[in-house]
Amino acid sequence: MESQHSDPTGGGQDNGRARTLGERVERVGDTAQEAWTRTREAFDDIKGTLDIQGRVDRHPYGTVAAAVGIGYVLGGGLFSPLTARILGLGLRIGLRLAAIPVLRDELFGFAEALGDRRAAGGEEGGARGGAQGTTQAKANKERQP
Amino acid sequence: MEMTAKLEETAHEIEERVRPQIREAKRRIAAFNEEAIEFIKANPGKCLLGALAAGYIIGKIASR
Numbered sequence: 220m221e222s223q224h225s226d227p228t229g230g231g232q233d234n235g236r237a238r239t240l241g242e243r244v245e246r247v248g249d250t251a252q253e254a255w256t257r258t259r260e261a262f263d264d265i266k267g268t269l270d271i272q273g274r275v276d277r278h279p280y281g282t283v284a285a286a287v288g289i290g291y292v293l294g295g296g297l298f299s300p301l302t303a304r305i306l307g308l309g310l311r312i313g314l315r316l317a318a319i320p321v322l323r324d325e326l327f328g329f330a331e332a333l334g335d336r337r338a339a340g341g342e343e344g345g346a347r348g349g350a351q352g353t354t355q356a357k358a359n360k361e362r363q364p
Numbered sequence: 365m366e367m368t369a370k371l372e373e374t375a376h377e378i379e380e381r382v383r384p385q386i387r388e389a390k391r392r393i394a395a396f397n398e399e400a401i402e403f404i405k406a407n408p409g410k411c412l413l414g415a416l417a418a419g420y421i422i423g424k425i426a427s428r
Contacts, residue, residue, distance in 0.1 A: 271408055271409075272408055275404060275405055276405055279400075279401045279404040279405060280401075280404075282404075282408075282412065283404060283412065283415045284415075286411075286413075286415035287415045287416070287418055287419035287422070288419060289419060290415065290417060290418060290420035290421075290423060291419040291420070291422055291426070292423065293416075293423065294419060294421065294423020294424040294426075294427065295423050295424065295427040296422060296427050297423075298427075299423075299426040299427045300426075301426040302426065
């Protein structure tokens with residue numbers, strides 16, 4: 220730039236054009252650099268807000284799975300038969316897992332109740348049997364001379 | 365009785381033969397898991413972008 224100003228050969232218009240062009244290029248460069256800096260700052264801000272590194276450190280597989288899920292939704296796979304199938308399978312497994320403890324408790328309760336009833340029946344039967352035995356013994360005694 | 369004893373013996377033999385392989389497989393899986401976690405922690409951007417791209421492709425394929 221300085222050499223263009225001190226050009227002794229004349230051609231002021233050319234020098235002016237060159238200076239203007241140089242200034243423009245410089246300005247464009249400055250603007251581009253500023254835009255890049257701002258973009259980087261915005262990116263850093265987003266990074267800081269999302270705390271990607273922290274999340275990845277805490278839950279590496281979970282973060283990757285979340286990224287796959289976001290990509291899947293962005294790819295338009297949300298309202299697709301595959302999603303319906305996956306959701307159906309998950310629902311079925313979840314229901315089974317939820318139903319198994321309830322069924323187990325019910326079965327245990329039923330078995331206990333059945334056992335109690337049998338035990339009560341056995342005691343009653345035993346008592347009844349015992350009473351019958353004593354009456355028969357009495358009858359036998361009476362029959363004997 | 366002999367049959368049962370033989371079966372038990374065979375089962376024990378198989379168990380003895382298979383146990384080291386299972387242990388080795390477990391060790392390998394654990395090592396792979398550690399490596400994967402280390403890689404994800406070392407390159408989170410790459411991994412997340414790759415996962416995002418993979419999910420996008422799967423979503424595209426699923427939506428067709």
